[in-house]
Amino acid sequence: MLRFRFSRTGKRLAAVALVLLTAVPVRAQWLRVTEEGLRESVEALCSPELEGRAAGSRGDTLAARWIRDRLASYRGMRLLYEDGIGPFAEEGRGETVRSFNVAGWLEGNDPVLRDEVIVVGAHYDHMGRQGEGYDAEVLYGADDNASGTALTLELAAELARNRRELRRSVLVVLFGGEEAGLLGSRHFCENPPLPQGKRIAGMFNFDMVGRLTTERGLLLLGADTACGPWAFLREIPPPLSELAPVHYERETRAASDYLSFLRKGIPALCFNTGIHADYHKAADRPEKINYYGMRLIADHASAVLEKLVREGAPLTPDGKAQEKR
Secondary structure, eight states: OOOOOOOHHHHHHHHHHHHHHHTSOOOOOSSOOOHHHHHHHHHHHTOGGGTTOBTTSHHHHHHHHHHHHHHHTSTTOEEOSGGGEEEEEEEETTEEEEEEEEEEEEOOOSTTGGGEEEEEEEEOOBOOEESSGGGOEEOOOIIIIIIHHHHHHHHHHHHHHTGGGOSSEEEEEEESOSTTTSHHHHHHHHSOOOOTTOEEEEEEEEOSOSOOOTTTOEEEETTTOTTSTTGGGGGSOOTTTTTSOEEEEOOOOSOSTHHHHHTTTOOEEEEEOOOOTTTTSTTOOGGGOOHHHHHHHHHHHHHHHIIIIISOOOOSTTSOOOOOO
16 A cells, blocks of 8 residues: 655645545445455465466466456356367467467447447466576566456456446456467457457556556556547546556557557557566565555546446547447
8 A cells, every 4th residue: 555654734734635535525436346356366366386377387277277267257257268268379489389368258238339349458477487496486477467467357357247237348358478479469369259240449458557656657558549549538537646647658669468459450558557676577476566556546447447338438539439330
């Protein structure tokens, strides 16, 4: 949790601010993600048994099965692929990498908008072990990307719970092989497991969302791409903005799975809290995750998803609604 040290004057000002805030009605979150749920998922994904979740490893297989079982437990969610897990083999950095994508489906209820699919996803893999023999260290990848996987799974649980309110359809997908070159998302975009007549209208990617700070805030990468389909984002105030400022970035060079969608002309956003000193190191562990910050990010993502999948806001370059096909 983020903490601040106040002077005596600061304490008085904080007390006044608290009175003012309590007098203003707070908008209830549609999807109610908890810090406890996020913590449990991050710790499970960082279990020593998974050995850092490197693509093609035993830990990769165990992680994919664990994610599959989580999605299967959400009432109303239908697993895609055979038994929820889609194996793939893709060329990445000079070798063939074998891993998995895990996907679940929630059908929308609007007779027209349910054909438009919003993908909510993250990569679950990491780097495995570093070093040789007894000196090898497990790279647990708590922030990269157990954090994004956990947030995606918790949002998926809430979306399933509110499935009768969905107008657009939602496809939840956890990608393997990201660290080897965005392989899982590339394979997905080339072979989307969509029901007939559906098309992907937008994609939300959560990658390294566990280190929120007051200095950096939340980065929304790709927010100004595709001729401005995300213009409505600026109409959504972030929760507790003094703790979590939101920066809308045009930058799309950051290597993450949303790029695979952008390359197919699909509007895509990447939620991110930035690089830190523990990036791709053994020190990226669950105890360093800011779970309160993750919950703030989940709250903001909930508001954006509500606009798209519950209210049916247009998601087109010109801001106009899709014509009925």
